[in-house]
Amino acid sequence: MKNLSVFLASLMHFCVDALCLCCLYLTTGNAHDYLVYNVLAFLTQPLTGIIVDKINGKYNVLFSAVVLFLMATSMAVLTPDYKTVIAVLLGAGNSLFHVWGGREVAIVTKNDIRALGIFVSPGVLGLAVGAFLCSWMLLFILLIAIGILTTIHFCIVNGNASVGSDNHLKTNKMAVLLMIAICVVVMLRSYLAGGFSSGADSDGGYMVLIAAAVAMSGKFLGGFLARLAGSYMTAFVIFVVASVACLVAKNYVGGVVYVGLFAVNCTMPVTLHWAEKLLPGREGFSFGLLAASLMPPYFLSYF
Incomplete structure (x- = not known):
């Protein structure tokens, strides 16, 4: 089951990064909005990680990320003028997903270095695909794919798979x-x-x-x-x-x-x-x- 969890998380990683950049390319060319997205997507991850470790949970984090992606995509279609809001939603969702995925893989594989490489690797290709092949059709396909993969994860992977260890050793x-x-x-x-x-x-x-x-x-x-x-x-x-x-x-x-x-x-x-x-x-x-x-x-x- 752990191999399936890593596989699904890795596929979602590709789709998430592709969706975020595709949506940004379709809605804005403003450097300010890209900066907002990157700040939220990356610099908030330590804080997101602290919260996720504290709640020691799983699907509420992944579900929250998917909801944010759905909101961002909907706004891109219905209210594209709210470019900064779209960037905020994408960045926040990206932060939640990456922390969930990285934590999930580390826990279920007991910090297997091979699994960590498998999970992080598809993201860069997703960014390239989202930027180079961006289109509304691709955006919708990616959103649907994320929804399907999340559903499979809910239904098949053990719901307690990513409950972390209580072994919080004192950091020296x-x-x-x-x-x-x-x-x-x-x-x-x-x-x-x-x-x-x-x-x-x-x-x-x-x-x-x-x-x-x-x-x-x-x-x-x-x-x-x-x-x-x-x-x-x-x-x-x-x-x-x-x-x-x-x-x-x-x-x-x-x-x-x-x-x-x-x-x-x-x-x-x-x-x-x-x-x-x-x-x-x-x-x-x-x-x-x-x-x-x-x-x-x-x-x-x-x-």
């Missing part, structure tokens, strides 16, 4: 320092991934989808590589590969950017796995904290 100073270090690593990874992505996207056309597929494969395979070779060895090798790619790929151009893009994304399940180990019983918060750490490099692009 070393754990706090290590979490700060992991967050810094995630920020650096976000900066490098942004550089490699921009280099790949500059080729235009379907290369955007190819770049997304490369990033997705890195996240997916990163967990399996770490399980095979160990998370520390995998992180070290990936760091070396990414560093070489940065030195070779002048101005983030050329085929080597795809190597760098693959490498930096391999570390995502590794850092998630480390964070979950450092904060046992706080699966939602640890996932949300790393998600929020992705944003500082994004904000730098505004200056």
Whole structure:
């Protein structure tokens, strides 16, 4: 049953990210609204994680996210002038879903690094599909798909599957320092991934989808590589590969950017796995904290 839960959550991840970006592309081109969306979708995840861990619940969180997506889609059709409100609904729903999904997968698989990679990987491809192929038809298909997948999860997956552990160990100073270090690593990874992505996207056309597929494969395979070779060895090798790619790929151009893009994304399940180990019983918060750490490099692009 845990494999089914991971599979459904991963499919929903693809659909949710695709729906959010598709809806934004169809309703607004305003940078302010994109900023509002990203702030709510990412920076609120630590707080969302604290709340979700506290209520130790499951379907009320997923259901709330789906309701917000339904409201945003309805407003996009009926009252498209309320662009900022639509961005708020999408961002809040995105935050709820990602914390629910990350927590669900971490709990039901007992922090399996492979499962974490499987869950996080489809999101980047969903973003590319939602942006590159955006249309009203796609938006409705994605909303229906989310509804169907949620219903299947309700009906088939054990209702108590994601009830977390009561083992909230006292966090020591070393754990706090290590979490700060992991967050810094995630920020650096976000900066490098942004550089490699921009280099790949500059080729235009379907290369955007190819770049997304490369990033997705890195996240997916990163967990399996770490399980095979160990998370520390995998992180070290990936760091070396990414560093070489940065030195070779002048101005983030050329085929080597795809190597760098693959490498930096391999570390995502590794850092998630480390964070979950450092904060046992706080699966939602640890996932949300790393998600929020992705944003500082994004904000730098505004200056």
